[in-house]
Structures are given as C-alpha cells and as structure tokens.
Amino acid sequence: PGGEPLAPGGAFPEGFVWGAATASYQIEGAVREDGRGLSIWDTFSRTPGRVHAGHTGDVACDHYHRYVEDVALMAELGLTSYRYSIAWPRVQPDGTGPVNTRGLDFYDRLTDELIGKGIDPVVTLYHWDLPQTLQDRGGWTVRETAEAFAEYAAIVHARLGDRVGTWTTLNEPWCSAYLGHASGRHAPGIQDPAAAFRAVHHLLLGHGLAARALRSAGARSVSITLNPAAVFPLDPENAADAEAARIVDGLHNRIFLDPLLRGAYPDDMREHMTRFTDLSHIRDGDETIINVPIDVLGVNFYTPVYVSARPGEPAAPDNPGTEGIAFRAPVGPITDIGWQIEPAALTKLLDRLHADYGVPLLITENGAAYPDGPSADGEVHDADRIDYLDGHLRACLDAISHGVDLRGYFAWSLMDNFEWSEGYRMRFGLVHVDYTTQRRVPKDSAKWYREVIRRNGLDDRARIGE
Numbered sequence: 001p002g003g004e005p006l007a008p009g010g011a012f013p014e015g016f017v018w019g020a021a022t023a024s025y026q027i028e029g030a031v032r033e034d035g036r037g038l039s040i041w042d043t044f045s046r047t048p049g050r051v052h053a054g055h056t057g058d059v060a061c062d063h064y065h066r067y068v069e070d071v072a073l074m075a076e077l078g079l080t081s082y083r084y085s086i087a088w089p090r091v092q093p094d095g096t097g098p099v100n101t102r103g104l105d106f107y108d109r110l111t112d113e114l115i116g117k118g119i120d121p122v123v124t125l126y127h128w129d130l131p132q133t134l135q136d137r138g139g140w141t142v143r144e145t146a147e148a149f150a151e152y153a154a155i156v157h158a159r160l161g162d163r164v165g166t167w168t169t170l171n172e173p174w175c176s177a178y179l180g181h182a183s184g185r186h187a188p189g190i191q192d193p194a195a196a197f198r199a200v201h202h203l204l205l206g207h208g209l210a211a212r213a214l215r216s217a218g219a220r221s222v223s224i225t226l227n228p229a230a231v232f233p234l235d236p237e238n239a240a241d242a243e244a245a246r247i248v249d250g251l252h253n254r255i256f257l258d259p260l261l262r263g264a265y266p267d268d269m270r271e272h273m274t275r276f277t278d279l280s281h282i283r284d285g286d287e288t289i290i291n292v293p294i295d296v297l298g299v300n301f302y303t304p305v306y307v308s309a310r311p312g313e314p315a316a317p318d319n320p321g322t323e324g325i326a327f328r329a330p331v332g333p334i335t336d337i338g339w340q341i342e343p344a345a346l347t348k349l350l351d352r353l354h355a356d357y358g359v360p361l362l363i364t365e366n367g368a369a370y371p372d373g374p375s376a377d378g379e380v381h382d383a384d385r386i387d388y389l390d391g392h393l394r395a396c397l398d399a400i401s402h403g404v405d406l407r408g409y410f411a412w413s414l415m416d417n418f419e420w421s422e423g424y425r426m427r428f429g430l431v432h433v434d435y436t437t438q439r440r441v442p443k444d445s446a447k448w449y450r451e452v453i454r455r456n457g458l459d460d461r462a463r464i465g466e
C-alpha cells in the first residue's frame with residue numbers, strides 16, 4: 001500500500017476487510033432466556049437514574065430471535081466480516097464454573113449462519129457485560145476476574161474455534177475502567193479512582209491470560225480493541241498545553257499500549273497511579289503476560305480530544321488526576337451525541353500508532369449518531385452519516401498512503417441499538433430499527449456502504465444517498 005498511487009476517488013488495498021460491528025447487550029435482548037445469568041448492565045440499567053428514560057437491554061433489537069434476518073441484511077450489504085460479541089453470562093451464568101450449553105448454542109447458530117453467507121466472523125469476548133456474580137466478588141478490581149476471563153475465553157474458543165479465526169479479547173478497556181469505576185457513567189457505576197486503576201490492570205491481565213489461552217488453542221488471529229484518544233494540545237506552541245496533552249495521552253493511550261506492546265507501564269503513569277493506589281496489585285511478571293504478541297490492534301474512533309492547561313480546573317470525572325487540565329467543548333460540526341467531527345484526527349491517530357507501536361491496525365468501530373427516522377417515502381435519508389463515514393474512510397486512505405498497515409474497517413453499527421447510558425435515543429445504525437415493530441429498514445448509508453464495499457473504494461458515484 002505505502003507509496004502506491006491511489007485510483008481516482010481512492011481505492012483500498014486488495015483484501016481490505018469491510019465489516020460492521022455490534023455488541024451483545026446492545027442488540028440481543030432475551031436477557032432471561034436459555035439460562036442466561038445477569039450482567040452488570042442488567043443491574044445498572046434497572047437502577048433508576050442510570051440510563052436515559054430507564055431504558056434497558058431487555059428486548060433491544062431482539063437479535064437473539066432475529067439473527068437469521070439480521071445476517072441476511074449483512075449479506076445484502078456485502079459485508080466481508082461481522083464483528084459481534086459474546087455475552088459471558090450466557091456462557092457461564094455465574095462467570096465461573098458450569099457452562100450453559102444453550103447459551104453457547106446461540107453463538108454456534110449465529111456463527112454458522114454467517115459462514116453460510118460467506119461472512120467472516122470476528123468475535124469480541126468482552127463488550128462490557130460482566131456476569132453480576134463476578135461483580136459481587138469485586139469485578140475488575142480483583143485479580144480473580146482476570147483469571148476467570150481466561151477460562152471463559154478457552155470455553156468459547158473450544159466451541160467456536162473451528163469456525164472463528166479472529167478473536168478480540170476486550171472492547172475498550174478504557175471505558176470499562178474509567179467510565180465504570182471513576183465517573184461511574186457506565187456499569188458497575190463506581191466512583192473511585194483507585195478502583196479504576198486496579199481495573200485497568202486486571203483488564204490488561206485478563207487480556208494477556210486470555211490471549212495466551214487463545215494462542216495455545218490455535219487461534220489464527222488474536223487482538224484487543226482500544227479506543228485510543230486522538231488528543232492534541234489546544235495550542236501546540238504552548239508548553240503547558242503540550243504537557244496537559246501528554247498526561248491525557250498517558251491515561252488514555254500509553255497506560256494500555258505500553259504494557260500491551262512494549263511490556264511495561266510508562267514510568268510517568270506508574271507515578272500517576274501511585275497518587276491513588278499503591279501498586280501492590282501489579283505483580284512481577286504481569287507485564288510480561290500482558291505483552292503476549294497480538295496480530296492486530298483494534299481501534300475504535302469517533303472524535304478528537306483537545307486539552308489545555310488551566311490552573312484551578314477540577315479533574316475530569318472520566319480522567320482521574322487531571323486537575324488543571326481543561327477539555328475543550330466540541331467545535332464545529334457535531335453528531336447527535338455531541339461529538340466533534342474531525343476525520344483528519346483519525347489520520348493523525350493512525351499515523352502515530354503506526355510510528356510508535358508498529359502494529360497492524362484494524363478500525364473496529366467508527367460511526368455517527370443522528371436522529372434518523374423514515375421519511376414520507378418510507379426511506380431513511382441519512383446524508384449526514386454518509387458524509388461522516390466518507391470523511392473517515394478518506395482519512396483511512398490518507399493513513400494508508402503514509403504507509404500505515406490498516407487491514408480493514410468496521411462501521412459502528414450494523415443497526416440502531418441500546419446506546420449504553422443514552423438508551424435508545426442515540427441511533428448509530430446503518431439499518432434503522434423501529435423498536436415497536438422491530439422492523440429493520442436499511443438507511444441510505446447502508447446502500448452507500450454497499451457500493452463502497454462493492455468498489456473496494458470511494459468515488460463520487462458511490463455517494464448515492466444525496
């Protein structure tokens with residue numbers, strides 16, 4: 001890819017993976033079916049005040065019962081791959097111990113359906129639905145959860161490994177650790193920086209132990225998905241702003257990337273963590289376990305982050321220890337969820353990950369929320385989403401032209417779904433879901449994406465949604 005001239009409009013490398021992504025709790029529903037145990041998101045969403053309008057994942061998109069129709073939609077889109085997650089409490093209702101075969105049966109059927117349609121399954125083992133029983137014993141703040149996760153990973157691989165080649169351990173451990181344990185905006189809703197940093201470590205350790213188990217079981221490709229921040233100093237010439245950006249980069253990025261890909265926490269982040277907790281939960285040898293080789297790094301990207309030094313500013317709830325650092329409010333165009341749109345930030349992030357860590361990359365999520373609904377003609381005209389996706393795919397092409405080894409792109413999301421603390425009010429789908437009838441309607445963006453995939457590239461003629 002690097003250096004080769006691009007075809008007009010931009011062509012992607014041969015074999016580029018084109019997918020869409022979802023997560024179990026966001027789409028499946030059927031939370032009481034076939035022996036599924038409770039997860040921390042069942043508990044959290046049923047706690048008044050936690051999720052917008054008291055929404056829960058009880059029914060969601062009813063994908064558990066409609067997966068055949070949903071896989072048919074994926075096939076119509078021409079997806080080469082589909083990224084989905086396994087609900088741990090369906091497989092082990094209590095997180096450890098007995099395997100619930102009926103839960104695994106669902107993923108077995110889904111996987112077969114995908115393969116039957118020529119769609120490559122990409123499995124995420126943990127997209128935030130921790131078994132509640134494990135939470136009751138300390139969740140990610142304790143080492144036992146990391147050990148349990150590796151056992152669970154081996155169980156799922158034993159059942160699906162003959163058909164699933166690509167395995168992702170965790171989705172966005174930054175969210176699990178900090179949103180779950182510092183600001184408490186996500187399950188389990190804890191507000192304790194010490195807990196957040198213990199969770200960082202046990203999530204990483206769980207990844208390492210699970211990746212090792214997957215490798216020894218013969219998995220073809222092992223990865224983890226992060227949501228690295230594209231963080232920039234508001235004034236790049238200002239040394240204090242640059243220092244603010246360095247700290248936020250540490251908390252979002254290097255605290256995960258360095259142990260994963262270089263085998264050690266960065267010194268400044270070790271020091272940062274000791275402001276909140278002694279590091280007794282980090283044992284000798286843990287960083288070596290975390291540093292198990294991965295085949296590709298999953299990157300979820302939505303929006304850039306701009307920071308500046310501002311004395312007296314309180315710490316941001318999601319970022320423990322960021323006193324004196326101001327996070328700039330979004331500027332310019334934003335999506336429905338309030339996130340600034342800046343595709344060039346994705347190019348810079350990919351360039352940086354490539355330069356500093358030299359690992360093959362995969363965009364495992366990118367997408368936009370817009371308040372879509374069917375027009376009088378029954379269609380969903382989401383030109384804004386097409387612009388967003390087109391812009392970010394061009395940003396990917398730019399990175400590829402700089403020599404970045406980018407293997408593929410997964411749109412978030414296949415369909416509208418339960419958007420965590422925002423409930424159903426945020427719609428990220430390529431496919432519209434009517435939550436009363438469960439009717440699916442591919443939006444204009446879905447038709448546009450199908451053309452992009454068919455051409456393996458962008459071209460003005462692919463902009464059919466306008």
Ligand code: PNW
Nearest residue numbers: 023171172175227300365412419420428
């Ligand atoms: C990611 N935040 O979540 C997740 O991986 C998806 O499940 C989710 O639907 C998607 O992005 C869109 O939000 C995030 O508040 C949710 O900082 C919230 C935040 C970040 C990521």
